[in-house]
Amino acid sequence: MSNTYTDYVNKIAITVPERYIDVKTGESYSVSPKIVDQIEYHADNSSLSHLVLSALHHYLNPKPVLSGGSAEILQQLADIRAMLENGTFHIQPLVKEKTIKEQTDAAKLLNMKEVEDILEAFGG
């Protein structure tokens, strides 16, 4: 479920999806409740643009390199990983082996009455 927050005063709206893609690395993350809280606060406070711009400022301005070489290597590894993940994308057939334990659990979790009700309502 995505949610739209609007700052009507400054005509800014932002739709927050469940997951977002880090545009630098290509990896996807879920949106943390803290971010959502902040967006909600600033939308109500008509300061959504300031929040977005300050976040962009922090994100886009190069940070000072902390520990010389290793940070750069880590960044490059992350880049290579992102490229590999994006470059060889193909749909795998969904292969799932289930253990016998899980099967019996599934049967236990479902109430027979519930199953019959669903079959009657949805199938025939």
Next chain:
Amino acid sequence: MNNYNYFAVDIGNSWYKVLASDHGELREYQMPNAIALYDDEFYEKPYDEEDIDLEENLIVEIKSPAITNKREIFYAGKAAAKQRNVSLTASNNQKADEDRTYILLFAAAAYHASIINPNDIELTYCIDQLAVSLPTTQYKERKELLKQRLIGNHTITLHKVPGILEPKELIVKLEIKDVIVGAEGACAYLGLIRDVDTLTIKDHNLVKDSKKGIIIGDLGGDSVDFVGIKNSKPVASVEGDHFGINLFLDTIIKKVSKNELYTFDSRSELEEKLFAGQSEWYVEPFAGVRKDISKYVIPQLRIMAIKYLEHFDRARSSSSEIKGASRYIAVGGAAKLAQNQIQEAAVRWADKGRPIELTFPENLEKLNVFGLMILAKMNQLKKQHENTEELISIEG
């Protein structure tokens, strides 16, 4: 539950969507709803057989009580879509009555059987539980007929199978033990709320929302089905006019053929292009000449989106039971294709004061077939349960 073979087929007017589960191993296929009569004289031998996929060379002959004309040989699916004499669905077609339904369904099953048994040229494949869908209008009156014709034994011969020695034939003896029929649209709700492996509820929020009411609008090839769900049960179904994406695909094909000198082999060729995203929306009438077709595509998708919302509005005001619905959900491949246009059109509806805020769930084009797989597994559970109860009562 996973010791059985399940087969779920969403009999769509543009695509057959298939989900097969063999002892817990799940596979997904889709095949265009297209058949063409096979003519030996016009069979073009592939230049390099190694490059040919069985899927693109699916030539089937079916011996089954479900089929009237047992002698004909057909191209099915992708193979048929490439033929000049391809037959696509007509609007208002009756799925349970037509040979094409059985030809394509059995062809899909034989194709699947051959994929999981790659080395055999004569094989038997048993489906313990088959789940198929019908549109809401055909569901009540036709489901028994469909069931009867599907249950039993059928023999499918695949001809000219690439990679197999002369006479290049592969025979699949198919046994279908039990069939359950589900209604299109309603099945999508099952696919949304339940996990296809464990069958347990995965979306509790939606179940909660269904107390107030949910409307699902399933936009397909030739039909749009609306299903009202209340307290997790289908309470109302409204069939719109015969309306779906095929009409708009045909218009696009006509316009492209007239203005750009390129003719699509079939609707499915165009549809695949559209699904691949806007960067693929061009044709190559001559080598090296690229023609942008988005100017034909986008206006058609816009018209479809507006009509879809009109149908939605009519559906929600026509049934008292779902008038106060809290959620509207778009499903079906065509809804996915026109998602942007539908959302654009929704803004205009909101301006008019009749907002239609649609949810576009993940995998919205596959929800029906997931729902069917859930039904198949549940039907098997019920059957097993009945059998054990019988045993107990005999012992007692």
